[in-house]
Amino acid sequence: MKICVLVKEVPDAAVEKRIxxxxxxxxxxxxKNLNPYDTHAIEAAMQIREGGAVxxxxxxxxxxxxxxxxxxxxxxxxxxxxxxxxxxxxxxxGSDVGATGYALAKALxxxxxxxxxxxxxxxxxxxxxxxxxxxDHLKMPSLTQVIKLDVEDGALRCERQAEYGYDxxxxxxxxxxxxxxxxxEPRYPSLKAIMGAKKKQLDNLTAGDVGIDPSLVGADGxxxxxxxxxxxxxxxxxxxxxxxxxxxxxEKIIAWLDERKLI
Amino acid sequence: MADILTYVLHYEGxxxxxxLGAVSEGANRAAEIGGECHAVVVGxxxxxxxxxxxxxxxxxxKVFRARGPEGLAQPVxxxxxxxxxxxxxxxxxxxxxxxxxxxxxxxxxxxxxxVTMEVTAVRAEGDELVAERPILGDSxxxxxxxxGGLGIIIGxxxxxxxESDPAHPAAEVVDVDIEYSPWSMQASMIERGExxxxxxxxEGADILVAGxxxxxxxxxxxxxxxxxxxxxxxxxVAATRAVVDAGWYPYAAQIGQTGKTVAPKxxxxxxxxxxxxxxxxxxxxxxxxxxxxxxxAPIFEFSDLGIVxxxxxxxxxxxxxxxxxxxx
Numbered sequence: 038m039k040i041c042v043l044v045k046e047v048p049d050a051a052v053e054k055r056i057x058x059x060x061x062x063x064x065x066x067x068x069k070n071l072n073p074y075d076t077h078a079i080e081a082a083m084q085i086r087e088g089g090a091v092x093x094x095x096x097x098x099x100x101x102x103x104x105x106x107x108x109x110x111x112x113x114x115x116x117x118x119x120x121x122x123x124x125x126x127x128x129x130x131g132s133d134v135g136a137t138g139y140a141l142a143k144a145l146x147x148x149x150x151x152x153x154x155x156x157x158x159x160x161x162x163x164x165x166x167x168x169x170x171x172x173d174h175l176k177m178p179s180l181t182q183v184i185k186l187d188v189e190d191g192a193l194r195c196e197r198q199a200e201y202g203y204d205x206x207x208x209x210x211x212x213x214x215x216x217x218x219x220x221x222e223p224r225y226p227s228l229k230a231i232m233g234a235k236k237k238q239l240d241n242l243t244a245g246d247v248g249i250d251p252s253l254v255g256a257d258g259x260x261x262x263x264x265x266x267x268x269x270x271x272x273x274x275x276x277x278x279x280x281x282x283x284x285x286x287x288e289k290i291i292a293w294l295d296e297r298k299l300i
Numbered sequence: 301m302a303d304i305l306t307y308v309l310h311y312e313g314x315x316x317x318x319x320l321g322a323v324s325e326g327a328n329r330a331a332e333i334g335g336e337c338h339a340v341v342v343g344x345x346x347x348x349x350x351x352x353x354x355x356x357x358x359x360x361x362k363v364f365r366a367r368g369p370e371g372l373a374q375p376v377x378x379x380x381x382x383x384x385x386x387x388x389x390x391x392x393x394x395x396x397x398x399x400x401x402x403x404x405x406x407x408x409x410x411x412x413x414x415v416t417m418e419v420t421a422v423r424a425e426g427d428e429l430v431a432e433r434p435i436l437g438d439s440x441x442x443x444x445x446x447x448g449g450l451g452i453i454i455g456x457x458x459x460x461x462x463e464s465d466p467a468h469p470a471a472e473v474v475d476v477d478i479e480y481s482p483w484s485m486q487a488s489m490i491e492r493g494e495x496x497x498x499x500x501x502x503e504g505a506d507i508l509v510a511g512x513x514x515x516x517x518x519x520x521x522x523x524x525x526x527x528x529x530x531x532x533x534x535x536x537v538a539a540t541r542a543v544v545d546a547g548w549y550p551y552a553a554q555i556g557q558t559g560k561t562v563a564p565k566x567x568x569x570x571x572x573x574x575x576x577x578x579x580x581x582x583x584x585x586x587x588x589x590x591x592x593x594x595x596x597a598p599i600f601e602f603s604d605l606g607i608v609x610x611x612x613x614x615x616x617x618x619x620x621x622x623x624x625x626x627x628x
Contacts, residue, residue: 063436135408135413179487199398206488207488218542253412262447267441278606290605297566
């Protein structure tokens with residue numbers, strides 16, 4: 038079995054995110070890291086490999102993004118991927134969800150994976166949908182936010198929480214599965230794995246290499262335009278208490294509740 | 301002039317509340333752009349003419365019914381793609397929730413359409429619709445315009461209000477003959493809607509003490525239960541998705557995206573960071589108190605009283621103080 042894991046570089050959690058007013062796109066300068074949700078997808082791939090229910094020949098990390106995204110691939114490799122694939126092209130800049138999913142699907146077609154894994158959402162775009170876009174282009178069955186994943190008789194047995202409780206779904210391979218963060222606790226990479234990550238095979242691909250139709254990607258190929266931003270209605274800031282003396286803090290809470298007749 | 305197609309989810313013969321909100325929203329916006337609001341349903345024999353006709357009272361004029369598997373997105377994508385191809389709808393609208401995200405995104409791929417998720421408001425501008433979605437932890441609102449014939453709008457849960465008028469005529473029910481894509485038939489439901497843990501009622505409570513991962517372990521919920529008991533009366537304990545998925549607390553107590561929506565008089569969040577998926581289920585609470593050790597937790601941005609500190613120290617003392625206050 039060959040598993041491809043989609044990963045993404047996102048601004049580090051500590052960086053304040055903002056919109057660049059000149060481009061109307063997210064300002065992606067500043068410290069970046071591998072999307073934390075993606076580490077669960079890599080771990081899920083590792084657990085399938087180690088579980089032994091099906092032999093895993095290869096785990097390939099795949100990303101689309103500018104040159105700097107190579108660091109996310111190194112991190113993915115240090116967490117267990119065998120090699121990585123970097124789709125990078127100025128023609129792709131400004132792609133919306135639909136265009137990004139199409140481009141990633143074209144890159145994946147060149148790999149012919151048996152299973153595509155990804156994290157449930159990106160930490161920056163707050164978007165949960167790329168897996169469903171990719172799956173439709175690849176004509177594969179798909180499920181998102183999976184929190185338990187087992188390989189049984191050549192198919193996947195997936196559990197997830199949906200609108201009415203927990204669903205258990207059987208999914209035939211090849212498939213596209215996004216995993217929730219409850220699925221596992223990602224391991225920490227060893228120092229050796231971190232040091233060795235840069236030596237593993239990394240293939241650079243352009244849009245043309247994987248047959249992407251340029252009219253379907255980039256800002257011009259995207260079907261959603263979000264050039265306009267506004268501020269949400271102001272909400273009066275709540276009162277904040279730093280707990281130093283807990284007895285005093287509790288007195289303040291009780292007084293606050295009492296004032297509002299909540300006790 | 302454009303018609304709007306909505307998807308209506310159902311379970312055990314009942315229509316989903318967020319879907320009904322989408323139908324109402326769709327009907328109101330369609331009227332503004334000179335079109336009609338239609339609905340798609342996919343399922344079995346419980347999708348009766350009578351049940352589907354009732355969508356008329358929410359503003360739908362036509363309901364497209366296909367027989368097919370329930371609770372999975374890809375069969376619905378097939379049906380909606382066919383209905384849009386045959387009838388030329390200008391927009392597809394979803395009321396939020398997991399299936400709405402999956403169907404809307406897959407449909408965008410199938411029809412090369414623009415898609416926006418987590419939408420909190422839809423407006424008509426001339427004969428077009430634009431969608432507003434909060435981004436960057438709800439600190440900004442991004443406005444989406446669509447081009448290319450079809451725009452897909454996926455609401456945040458509870459974003460669209462249900463409006464019904466029994467005087468509206470019943471919706472016309474149209475059966476759709478569909479040949480499903482092979483890959484749509486490669487996923488099959490083994491069990492749907494399994495309830496994990498005890499059956500608890502949180503929707504009617506005036507005071508909710510909600511626990512998150514910050515409680516540390518399943519046993520940590522004792523602190524929340526003790527505090528709820530101290531408040532007494534109509535109080536209960538609720539939980540986040542993370543701790544329900546971890547098996548610390550029953551699913552029936554879960555607030556948020558795939559759980560319950562509540563609006564108690566007091567919502568006391570203990571060890572909850574306040575992710576959007578949680579926020580959407582409790583932001584209408586009258587008073588929100590949050591206790592969290594991380595001063596940067598998003599929940600402090602929408603709480604009325606925030607306490608930065610260790611809940612293992614604060615909760616036991618607060619419980620004692622509430623008891624003392626009640627006893628005085």
